[in-house]
Amino acid sequence: MDSAAGGGNSGSSDVTLKVVTGMDDFSKEEWSGLSGASRGDCTTSYNPFISHDFLSALEDAGTVSRQTGWQPQHLRLETSGGTLIGAVSCYLKSHSQGEYVFDHGWADAFERAGGRYYPKLQVSVPFTPATGPRLLVARGASEPTVRAALAGGLKTLTDRLGVSSAHVTFAIDEDIELLEEAGFLPRTDQQFHFRNEGYGDYADFLDTLASRKRKALRKERAAAVQDGITIDRLTGKDLTEAAWDDFFRFYMDTGSRKWGRPYLNRKFFSLVGERMADDVLLVMAKRNGRYVAGAINFIGGDRLFGRNWGCIEDHPFLHFEVCYHQAIDFAIERGLKVVEAGAQGEHKLARGYMPVITRSAHYIAHPGLRRAVAEYLERERQEVAQIGEYLEEHGPFRKG
CATH class of the missing domain: 3.40.630.30 (Gcn5-related N-acetyltransferase (GNAT))
Structure with a gap:
């Protein structure tokens, strides 16, 4: 036309x-x-x-x-x-x-x-x-x-x-x-977004919460890594093909169970890693020397966009740690103003993500x-x- x-x-x-x-x-x-x-x-x-x-x-x-x-x-x-x-x-x-x-x-x-x-x-x-x-x-x-x-x-x-x-x-x-x-x-x-009010660190954010909520989140974060789990953040040159292989395995597992057919293929992640590695953050959970869960985020000018998550082992609260708490940590460290945590999910409210109108x-x-x-x-x-x-x-x- x-x-x-x-x-x-x-x-x-x-x-x-x-x-x-x-x-x-x-x-x-x-x-x-x-x-x-x-x-x-x-x-x-x-x-x-x-x-x-x-x-x-x-x-x-x-x-x-x-x-x-x-x-x-x-x-x-x-x-x-x-x-x-x-x-x-x-x-x-x-x-x-x-x-x-x-x-x-x-x-x-x-x-x-x-x-x-x-x-x-x-x-x-x-x-x-x-x-x-x-x-x-x-x-x-x-x-x-x-x-x-x-x-x-x-x-x-x-x-x-x-x-x-x-x-x-x-x-x-x-x-x-x-x-x-x-x-x-x-x-x-409606979605749920975290707003960084100039916090110095995660503890500063916790200080703004009601006492009961603050204690609950501290316990949750501790429980998420109690099985010997460690968290890695991968961006830039750390986004190797091996890391993408691991993440894609997580993505396919969750996508197949939730939607029946995941939308993205393995080639897409390689292309993103090749073309915009500095805009990507993989939060990966490791246990016994191998990655068992991960989430992909994209880094904007003043905000972090949380996208896909997956895992091959189930651990209590690990999803919340990898997707939400780590995103808040990263946003505060980078001085990003907002974390957009994707569609839906009222469970995000208790973790500091407040309702926002989308249009x-x-x-x-x-x-x-x-x-x-x-x-x-x-x-x-x-x-x-x-x-x-x-x-x-x-x-x-x-x-x-």
Whole structure:
């Protein structure tokens, strides 16, 4: 799809929106010029999941493709001279797996009524429930203008392809506002994040908790390593192929039991280790000279993103130590402001991870389905807000 749209500051008011079929249609240099896509000039805004390295690794490993039901349909907004000023990582989906914002009920209802829900468009980072920019703007371009052009272009692409809908998930507030203006329906959900309030160490954090909660976490951390378990943190050059072999074994064990078919393959982890080793943190638990559990995290500009966990031995509280407590330790040591611990999990609350609203936006082409979804989302937003207020009141921190 090529279409004209106003905006940009490149010396011409004419820009073109193109649909391209892979990350290789963007040079790494020009993609790195998009805000948040590289450490660049503003380190704190860097989001590793929208980097060229991460998105291309998904495609090059074959985890994202037509065959897996994630067909790249990325949007490329450029000036008349071919300069990239905006982009959207977008996929034509034949299912609703790997998204973490659930619309299976919408699909089922629409198809029972005689409609065809799939294919649909999905704007997200595949298999990654982490908030970040989705309407990507080149540094120096007019952000509202470019975002508005991308939001309108996404809606136009949905209509031109004749698909049922377009879904923009785990988006930042600025993107949601422009998507709403373009006719998308807003949706909210909830995650649990740890906020680093300038703690000097983990003990400083514990001092902010109620006495009973503080004692419980001390006991939990001690119990997690009582069977002779030691914890290693691997990043950069320590991410050897042997370490990836161990972690992938953990990942496959958990994924096979929980989902039936893990989304990521072994090649993906090698590519990530090759291309962005300094952005990766593996927390690995060792017993009797071998690794028995581990979790992968990605290091952003001002936050740590916890992703996948797995184990081949069961030990009490080891999951909490490897995934949550070690992440807090690392964030405090690095001066990171936030730890995002992935989707769902109210058990995170007792460990200092507080409820945070996440946002998505949905364009539904069929008027009848759109009305039904809009009514549902209104009720859902109220429920999410009420649950968040309740959980906030029952957090582990000292009152007052």
